[in-house]
Amino acid sequence: MPDSPLNNPAFSAALRAVQTRIAAACAAAGRDPASVQLLAVSKTFGPEAVRVAYQAGLLAFGENYIQEAVAKMVALADLPLQWHCIGPIQSNKTRLVAEHFAWAQTVDRLKIAQRLAEQRPAHLPPLQVCLQVNVDGGPTKAGVAPEDLPALARAVRALPRLRLRGLMCIPDPQPDAAAMQAVFARALVLFDALRADWEGPDPEPDTLSMGMSADLEAAIAAGSTLVRIGSALFGARPVKPAAAAPLAGAQDG
Numbered sequence: 522m523p524d525s526p527l528n529n530p531a532f533s534a535a536l537r538a539v540q541t542r543i544a545a546a547c548a549a550a551g552r553d554p555a556s557v558q559l560l561a562v563s564k565t566f567g568p569e570a571v572r573v574a575y576q577a578g579l580l581a582f583g584e585n586y587i588q589e590a591v592a593k594m595v596a597l598a599d600l601p602l603q604w605h606c607i608g609p610i611q612s613n614k615t616r617l618v619a620e621h622f623a624w625a626q627t628v629d630r631l632k633i634a635q636r637l638a639e640q641r642p643a644h645l646p647p648l649q650v651c652l653q654v655n656v657d658g659g660p661t662k663a664g665v666a667p668e669d670l671p672a673l674a675r676a677v678r679a680l681p682r683l684r685l686r687g688l689m690c691i692p693d694p695q696p697d698a699a700a701m702q703a704v705f706a707r708a709l710v711l712f713d714a715l716r717a718d719w720e721g722p723d724p725e726p727d728t729l730s731m732g733m734s735a736d737l738e739a740a741i742a743a744g745s746t747l748v749r750i751g752s753a754l755f756g757a758r759p760v761k762p763a764a765a766a767p768l769a770g771a772q773d774g
């Protein structure tokens with residue numbers, strides 16, 4: 522493992538600690554731990570860190586910065602990894618997302634979904650999509666407004682080459698766990714409504730992506746099926762220039 526910032530025993534210990542937190546949160550909520558998937562968020566860490574995580578048993582990785590992610594995928598092409606785009610998707614980046622990722626979790630408007638559908642190569646499986654919902658913020662925050670979600674979901678579902686898997690949210694930190702859980706619970710209401718309204722042959726959405734290192738317990742209590750964990754696994758992220766880190770914020774360890 523040349524020049525790795527991580528080593529296998531240290532990463533494995535961090536992974537066990539995260540798995541223990543997930544299991545405890547599931548036990549407290551009366552949920553099966555197998556109902557919560559762990560997505561390792563490897564943004565800002567190099568391919569060698571992802572390789573260590575893979576050796577510890579992880580296969581699914583989340584990335585925010587699309588060019589950085591594609592460089593990592595090329596360096597790790599020998600491994601059977603599943604890549605999730607969890608950063609903002611601008612129009613000029615949809616082709617890279619469509620061609621390289623298995624999942625796009627941050628789709629929040631139809632124009633982006635249409636471009637992803639057009640650009641998804643025919644030889645790849647459908648791009649797995651979550652709609653990012655703005656459950657707590659004002660009009661400037663990323664994510665579709667809850668009142669606009671049903672129409673967006675219908676339109677995205679009708680597009681070829683995409684499969685709508687569920688919802689994702691990134692609420693701001695709240696003063697305590699109860700307040701955090703209350704915000705996450707709004708996403709669960711929207712997710713349940715999406716599933717209740719679902720008709721037709723394609724499988725119902727099954728993914729509610731919410732919870733990060735600082736708030737995974739509240740997210741699991743509120744029904745999360747996928748937690749996105751960065752710093753609790755890889756350690757504190759190197760500081761990036763503000764302009765290059767649109768989503769790096771209060772959660773950074």
Ligand SMILES: *Cc1c(COP(=O)(O)O)cnc(C)c1O
Binds near residue numbers: 564750768772773
């Ligand atoms: C960085 C990031 C994460 C991981 O955050 P941690 O607090 O390091 O666990 C999860 N989701 C998104 C969208 C992120 O940008």
